[in-house]
Amino acid sequence: MLKRTVALALGLSLGVSSAAFAATWTGGDDLPTNPLACDGTPGKVEAKPYDGGVPTNAPDRKGKQIKVVDVPKLIGIGYFNATSKGIADAAKELGNVDAKTDGPTQANIDQQISFIDNYITSGVDGILFAANDPVAIAPVLKKALAAGINVVGYDANSEPDARQWFVNQAEFNGIAKALVDNMAKEIGEDGSFAIVTSTFTTPNQARWISEMAAYQEKCHPNMKWLETVEAQEDNVLSFNQATTLINKHGADLKGIFGMTSVATPASAEAVTQAGQCGKVAVVGLATPNAMKPYVAKDCVKSVVLWNPVDLGYAAMQVLRATADGDLKPGATSVKAGKLGELQVINGSEILLGAPYTFTKENINDFDF
Template identity: 60%
Template sequence: MLKKSVVALVLVAMLLTPVLAAPLKAANDAPSRMLLGQDDLPTNPLACPGEEEAMEEPAATEEAEEVVEYNGGQPVDAPDLAGQDIRVLDLPKLIGIAYFAATTKGLNEAAEELGNMEIITDAPTEASVDDQITFIENYVTQGIDVIAFASNDPVAISPALRNALEQGVHVIGFDADSEPDAREWFVNQATFNGMAKAMVDSMVEEVGADGSVAIITSSLTAPNQNRWISEMLAYADKCYPDLNWLETVPSEEDQQLAFQRAQELVNKYGEDLDGIFAMSSVAGPGAADALTQMGVCDQTITVGISTPNQMRPFIENGCAPKVVLWNPIDLGYATAYVIRAVIDGELLPGATEVEAGRLGTLPVINGSEILLGPPTVFTQENINDFDF
C-alpha cells in the first residue's frame, strides 16, 4: 500500500514537472509571453502608412513579377454541369455564430441572382475539424456537386477534400484555407498582412505609436488568428517599434470567457493598458462589453475583428472605436460566383481575375486564391451603412 502510494506520487511528480516549471519559465521570460498564438510561417509586413505612396509603384511591380503558378487541385472526371442546376454544400467552421450566418446569407443571395444553384448549409455546432471531415465524407457519398468549406484545420481537412476531388466533386475554400492542392480555389477575404496592417494602424490611431496593447485571441490553435498575430507583430516591428505588447490570452469561442479575460487584463495593467486587440467575432463583443461595464473606455479601448451588428453599441459608445472586418456577406457572395465560374468553365487554372456580380472583377493572387479586397474599418461614421 505504502509502496504503491510512493509509486503514485513519483508518477505524479514526473508528469507534473513541466507544469510546475512552466509558470516560472513564463515569468522569467517575459518577452516570450508576447509570442503566444503565433505560428512558425514567414511573415510579410506591408508598407507603413506615409511610405505607402512612395512604395506603391515598386511594390506593385514586384508582386507582378513573382506570379505564382496555379497550385490548386483539380477534380477527377467531374461531370460537365455548365449552365445546369448545381447543389452546393456550404460547410462553415461551425454554425451558431453571426459571422458564418452572414457568409451563408451571401451565398444564398448570389444563388438567388444566379438562379441555378442550391445552397445546403450544414456544419458542426462546435468548431471541430473531425466533425467537418464526417460531413464531407457523408456529402460526397450522398452526391453533391460542390463543397464550399471554411476549414477548422488546414492540414487535417485536406485528406477528406482530396478524396472529394477524386470523386469528381468541385472543392472551393473560403474564409479559412486547406492545403492548396486539396481544393481548386480559395476565396480569400483579405490578405493576412492586409488585415494585420488595418488592425495595427487602427489601434495606433487610437492609442498612439507608443501605446501598450494586449491581445485576446480565440483558441490558441486557431490558424487564422495565429497568422494574423504573427503578421501584426511583424508589421508593428517594422512601423511602430515603440508599441508595447503586453500579453496574449485565449478566450476560445466563448463570449463569457472573453468578457472575463478583458476584465482581468484591465485589472492587471490598469491605466498602463491602452488597447486590446480582440481577434475573433466572439471575443470582440465580449471584450467591448467588459470595457463598457467597467467604465474604463476613456483609458482602454478595443480594436476587434467582428461584425457591425454585434459591435454597433460599442462603436457608438466609443469603447470599440474601430472594428476591422471584410464584409462576410460579400465573402459568401463572391464564393458563390467563383463556384459558378468554375462549373461553367470560365475560371480555369492560370486565370488572373474572375467576375463576381455586384462586386465587379476580383483578382487572383498567390496562384489559386481570389482576393475579396482590402478589409473595411467600421467606425462611427460608416457603421450605419452596414447591417449584418
C-alpha cells in the first residue's frame, strides 16, 4: 500500500504541488486526503455503511463477566501507560470486565502479532489493539474474529474488516490542521520544516502526514517540507534523528514535527542541547508531562494531543457495548460512560473528539 516515491509522484497522488516538498519520501500513505477549511469551518461527516468485521458464532456475553486483553504497539512508554490506565478505569467502573495490558517492549509488528496469537490460543473474550502495521496485523485479528472474540482497535487502525470497531482519537484531517496551523504560527508562512515519525508504515502517522501535506499545500502553500525520518518509537534514535536534521539543514530548518509521544520530547531535547531554542520550533504529538520541562523553558510552545486516558476508557466502553450487543452495525452513536455519547463515523469508527493544543497557559492543568 505504501509507496516510496519521489516528491513529484507523491504530489500528484495527493493533489498537491511538488514545489512544497524536497525530493524525498514524506512518510505519508497514498490514500485520498480531505483537508479541512483554512478558516476552521468544520468538515462534514457523511454516513457510510458498516465496513467492520463480524465475529463467528460469538457466545452471548450480554452482562456477563468477560476477559479482555489490550495489546498496544508497545508497553512501557507514557502514552500507552495512559491508555492502559483508561482501560483499567473503565473496566473497574463497568464491574464485569477483567482487563489487562500486555505486549512487546518495542514497536515491532511481528512481536505484536505473536502476543495476540497467544491470547487467542489461551482464550479471551475481547481484544483491544493499537496496530503497528494495518495490513500485517489483519490476519491474526481475523483469526480472533473467527474464534468468536470481540475485537476493537484504538489509536492506530487495522484494515476495517479485521476488527469490529476502531476508536479514533481525532479525525486525521483535524490533527493535521492543528499541527500545521501551530507550526505556521511559529515559523511563519515561508518557514521550512522536517518530521520525525515512527515508521513509514505506522497507519495513524502515515495518515496524519498525508493530511498534513494536503492541508499545508491548501492553506500554507509557501511553507517548505525538507524531509521525513523514521525513529522507531525509540527515544535515543528519535534524539539522534532530530540532531541529524539540525546539523544537516542548519539555518534552513525552522521547525520539527514530532509524530509520536517519543519523537516530540526527544526532538525538543535535541533542539535544547543544540542551543536552538527559539530558532527551531518543535510542534508535535506528546503527553503533557513529557513536554512540561520544554514548555516551561519556552523551547516548545505547542503540544497537540487528545487525552489518551479517555481514549483507552472509550475503547473499553466500546468493547463492552459490542460484547453486550448494544453496539451493532448501523449504529450512529454509542454510550461511553462518563464521556457521554460518542459518534460513529466512516462506517465503523467511533470518534473520541477534536484534538487539543497544550500551551504554557494550560499544560500544568493536566497530569498524564
